[in-house]
Amino acid sequence: MEQESAVYIVDDDSAVRIAVDRLIRSVGLKVRSFVSADEFLRATLPPIPGCLILDVRMPGTSGIDLQNELAKRDIQLPVIFITGHGDIPMAVQAMKAGAVDFLTKPFRDQNLLDAIQRAIIRDRNRRKELEDLLELRQRFRLLTRREREVMQLVVAGMLNKQIGAELGTSETTVKIHRGQVMHKMQAESVPDLVRMTAKLGLPGSG
Amino acid sequence: MPISRLHQQSTRLLTTTEWQASIEEILDSTMKLLKADFGTIRFYDAVTDTLKIVAQRGFQQEVLDYLDSLHEYTSVCGATLQKRQGVIIEDVLIDPLFAAHLKIAASAGFRAMQCTPLFSRKGEPLGVMSAYFLRPHRPSASEMESVELHARQAMELIEHKRAEDALRTSEERFQRYSELGLIGMTTTSPAKGFLEVNDELCRILGYERSELLRKTWAEVTHPGDLAADVAQFTRVLNGEIDGYTLDKRWICKDGRVIDSIVSVKCQRRVDGSVEYFVGLVQDVTERKRAESEQRELAALVENSPDFIGTASLEGQVHIVNPAGRMMVGLDSPVQATQTRILDYLPVEDRDTFQREVLSLVMRDGRWEGEVRFRHFKTGGAIAVRQHIFLIREPDTGRPVAMATIAHDITERDRSEEALRAAQTQLAHMERVNTIAELAASIAHEINQPLTAVVTNSEASLRLLNETPPNVDETRTAMREVVRQGYRASDVIVRIRDLVRKRPPTLVPVNLNGLIEELPVLTRHQALEHGITVRTELDADLPLVSGDSVQLQQVLMNLLLNAIEATSLRQDGPREVLVTSRRHGTNGVLIAVHDSGTGIAPEHADQLFHPFFTTKATGIGMGLTISRSIVEAHGGRVWATSKETLGSTFQFTLPAQVATVGH
Numbered sequence: 121m122e123q124e125s126a127v128y129i130v131d132d133d134s135a136v137r138i139a140v141d142r143l144i145r146s147v148g149l150k151v152r153s154f155v156s157a158d159e160f161l162r163a164t165l166p167p168i169p170g171c172l173i174l175d176v177r178m179p180g181t182s183g184i185d186l187q188n189e190l191a192k193r194d195i196q197l198p199v200i201f202i203t204g205h206g207d208i209p210m211a212v213q214a215m216k217a218g219a220v221d222f223l224t225k226p227f228r229d230q231n232l233l234d235a236i237q238r239a240i241i242r243d244r245n246r247r248k249e250l251e252d253l254l255e256l257r258q259r260f261r262l263l264t265r266r267e268r269e270v271m272q273l274v275v276a277g278m279l280n281k282q283i284g285a286e287l288g289t290s291e292t293t294v295k296i297h298r299g300q301v302m303h304k305m306q307a308e309s310v311p312d313l314v315r316m317t318a319k320l321g322l323p324g325s326g
Numbered sequence: 327m328p329i330s331r332l333h334q335q336s337t338r339l340l341t342t343t344e345w346q347a348s349i350e351e352i353l354d355s356t357m358k359l360l361k362a363d364f365g366t367i368r369f370y371d372a373v374t375d376t377l378k379i380v381a382q383r384g385f386q387q388e389v390l391d392y393l394d395s396l397h398e399y400t401s402v403c404g405a406t407l408q409k410r411q412g413v414i415i416e417d418v419l420i421d422p423l424f425a426a427h428l429k430i431a432a433s434a435g436f437r438a439m440q441c442t443p444l445f446s447r448k449g450e451p452l453g454v455m456s457a458y459f460l461r462p463h464r465p466s467a468s469e470m471e472s473v474e475l476h477a478r479q480a481m482e483l484i485e486h487k488r489a490e491d492a493l494r495t496s497e498e499r500f501q502r503y504s505e506l507g508l509i510g511m512t513t514t515s516p517a518k519g520f521l522e523v524n525d526e527l528c529r530i531l532g533y534e535r536s537e538l539l540r541k542t543w544a545e546v547t548h549p550g551d552l553a554a555d556v557a558q559f560t561r562v563l564n565g566e567i568d569g570y571t572l573d574k575r576w577i578c579k580d581g582r583v584i585d586s587i588v589s590v591k592c593q594r595r596v597d598g599s600v601e602y603f604v605g606l607v608q609d610v611t612e613r614k615r616a617e618s619e620q621r622e623l624a625a626l627v628e629n630s631p632d633f634i635g636t637a638s639l640e641g642q643v644h645i646v647n648p649a650g651r652m653m654v655g656l657d658s659p660v661q662a663t664q665t666r667i668l669d670y671l672p673v674e675d676r677d678t679f680q681r682e683v684l685s686l687v688m689r690d691g692r693w694e695g696e697v698r699f700r701h702f703k704t705g706g707a708i709a710v711r712q713h714i715f716l717i718r719e720p721d722t723g724r725p726v727a728m729a730t731i732a733h734d735i736t737e738r739d740r741s742e743e744a745l746r747a748a749q750t751q752l753a754h755m756e757r758v759n760t761i762a763e764l765a766a767s768i769a770h771e772i773n774q775p776l777t778a779v780v781t782n783s784e785a786s787l788r789l790l791n792e793t794p795p796n797v798d799e800t801r802t803a804m805r806e807v808v809r810q811g812y813r814a815s816d817v818i819v820r821i822r823d824l825v826r827k828r829p830p831t832l833v834p835v836n837l838n839g840l841i842e843e844l845p846v847l848t849r850h851q852a853l854e855h856g857i858t859v860r861t862e863l864d865a866d867l868p869l870v871s872g873d874s875v876q877l878q879q880v881l882m883n884l885l886l887n888a889i890e891a892t893s894l895r896q897d898g899p900r901e902v903l904v905t906s907r908r909h910g911t912n913g914v915l916i917a918v919h920d921s922g923t924g925i926a927p928e929h930a931d932q933l934f935h936p937f938f939t940t941k942a943t944g945i946g947m948g949l950t951i952s953r954s955i956v957e958a959h960g961g962r963v964w965a966t967s968k969e970t971l972g973s974t975f976q977f978t979l980p981a982q983v984a985t986v987g988h
Binding site: 133135136138139140142143146147177204225226227228229 | 769770773774775776777778779780781782784785788789792796799802803806809810813
């Protein structure tokens with residue numbers, strides 16, 4: 121896979137854990153294995169796309185418990201459950217809580233690898249969107265108060281002249297502000313700017 | 327002046343002698359005034375409707391007798407009372423009014439007469455005063471005025487006497503009642519104070535006489551009843567009525583509440599004001615208590631959920647309570663009275679009941695047991711637990727009637743049945759659950775290494791496909807595959823050990839005894855499918871050495887399977903037969919024959935394999951476990967089947983002397 125990513129495995133059964141570890145490494149992915157849910161929670165995870173392969177049935181904190189704990193800590197890592205006995209209610213519960221897949225042991229290798237790939241893509245997209253948003257917020261922070269007003273009216277579809285009238289200033293001044301907005305926000309066009317305001321959740325962008 | 331003296335006299339109580347003298351004095355005075363030759367004063371007796379002579383002057387006895395016997399209104403004097411007007415007959419020979427009485431006039435010898443009626447203040451007739459003359463005569467108007475005056479005196483005197491007589495009578499009566507002590511009696515003042523009380527009233531209210539005499543009746547009246555009493559009392563004071571009767575409660579000295587019926591009469595003075603009251607108090611507390619007890623008893627019977635009934639000693643039914651009527655389908659109490667005891671029983675039970683139950687009731691006074699009643703409408707039998715007993719006369723102990731209480735035990739029987747069924751079901755469920763859990767656990771234990779094997783193998787295939795093939799990693803993976811293969815195998819070995827390591831508790835076991843318990847243990851299932859479980863046992867069966875719980879489990883298993891197999895058959899015999907017999911020189915053979923559809927040939931060799939089942943809800947462990955138990959006891963189990971004739975599952979066990987091998 122093109123970009124750096126990490127797969128985490130939590131399974132108390134070392135034979136299964138090592139086998140899955142080996143399988144994933146065989147396709148060139150980075151893997152980190154954990155014996156228990158607690159060990160995983162103690163670990164520091166790098167800020168790269170990844171997913172978690174989680175055994176449902178473990179002594180102590182179960183797989184479902186760990187999934188709930190991650191949600192509580194706002195760790196949005198995609199989870200793939202593997203279980204010895206796939207009972208329907210548990211699968212439903214896990215999927216509702218955001219699991220991306222639920223595999224019954226023994227599983228076909230390709231099924232697991234496909235699930236991993238889907239999970240990582242999903243995580244990567246999520247991270248990208250988050251980064252984009254943070255970047256946009258950073259750009260927005262650079263705008264002066266006047267520039268933010270002008271941006272809002274531009275996005276609302278008003279002409280420079282109208283904006284000038286609205287703000288009680290000359291068309292020329294508006295033009296200068298507008299230029300600054302496009303520059304600071306790194307917007308290539310007005311529609312581009314509209315998309316940005318939508319992402320930022322600003323008013324008047326709809 | 328006699329009149330003024332009389333007037334004085336009239337205001338005080340007179341003795342009878344004094345009174346007689348006074349009335350004669352009035353007569354004398356009147357006659358003197360009129361210069362009359364004869365005279366009478368007669369009282370009117372409302373009871374006999376006659377005039378009785380109380381004073382007379384100048385008449386012969388025979389005339390007096392005649393006058394006494396006269397009916398009021400037929401006499402001249404009677405007529406004056408009726409007309410409320412005095413009469414003067416100047417000459418009896420001329421006046422037509424006297425025509426009917428000439429004979430008496432002749433025999434008495436008078437020619438003229440005068441008669442003045444006497445009335446009470448209220449206008450009730452009191453009597454007459456008459457004067458007679460030897461010659462024809464007419465008293466003057468002024469004379470008559472004086473006569474009127476005398477008459478008024480006489481009236482007062484008579485009225486007074488009457489009141490006195492009445493009072494005396496009532497006092498005498500009061501005294502009599504009072505002494506009898508059957509009823510509480512009192513005289514009370516217009517201010518409500520007790521003036522006199524008899525012993526009974528003291529007893530009723532629980533006060534000493536002296537205490538009661540310091541109280542008013544209002545003080546000891548129950549507050550809830552005071553207003554009603556006072557209202558009536560006030561009406562008496564106002565002259566509207568002379569007495570009243572009411573139910574009222576009293577508060578006794580010790581705080582008890584007494585129910586009573588009170589009757590009050592007043593004694594009035596001449597001016598109409600109340601002099602005193604006479605009160606009669608009857609204690610009805612006991613009666614009320616008895617009444618309410620009666621009501622409560624009746625309510626108990628009415629509302630009892632059990633059948634309660636009474637009948638004559640001859641068996642004629644008197645009463646059946648609503649629950650009883652409902653139980654046997656009788657519509658009304660009247661309908662119940664038209665039945666006899668035996669009507670309540672199924673026809674076939676009546677003789678026995680008469681002979682064995684009713685005769686015992688008569689002998690012992692009571693009987694208790696379980697019988698069947700009969701529903702009058704459906705004829706259906708109702709299982710009841712019945713108590714029958716005699717009702718006796720309290721004093722003599724002579725039996726006068728029979729009574730019964732019967733409790734419907736259909737529901738009890740049914741719930742016991744359900745309980746037994748539930749227990750069997752539960753035992754079965756527990757067995758299934760344990761096995762299911764065991765199976766799940768085994769599955770997990772095997773699934774883990776299996777997963778490792780599959781995953782490692784798949785990883786190996788990928789590693790070998792790399793260029794160049796990653797042989798080192800593949801080798802490691804394959805070692806892991808081998809290791810995990812052994813691990814799975816170890817799990818199987820461990821389970822086998824687990825089964826083997828549970829040696830049966832070896833005690834002498836009588837298999838016949840275990841078999842005899844089977845129909846009881848499987849009663850519910852057999853009943854449910856209408857199947858008969860029959861046993862044919864060899865009485866000389868040797869004991870075996872074994873674990874009776876495990877062996878019973880095998881027998882139950884085979885029998886339940888047989889019942890289930892037989893239940894699937896729509897026609898033919900519905901019977902399961904369990905037999906025991908000696909086997910060979912030193913063994914026993916137990917066989918369970920069903921009348922099911924037999925074993926399909928393709929299933930025959932799988933019957934005892936784990937997880938093999940032909941049942942929708944089975945898990946296929948029953949025969950597997952049975953076989954492992956039998957084999958652990960050194961025996962053998964197998965099945966034979968004849969198509970459409972059912973199958974036979976049988977097992978052998980060595981007799982006790984033999985060693986039980988592993």
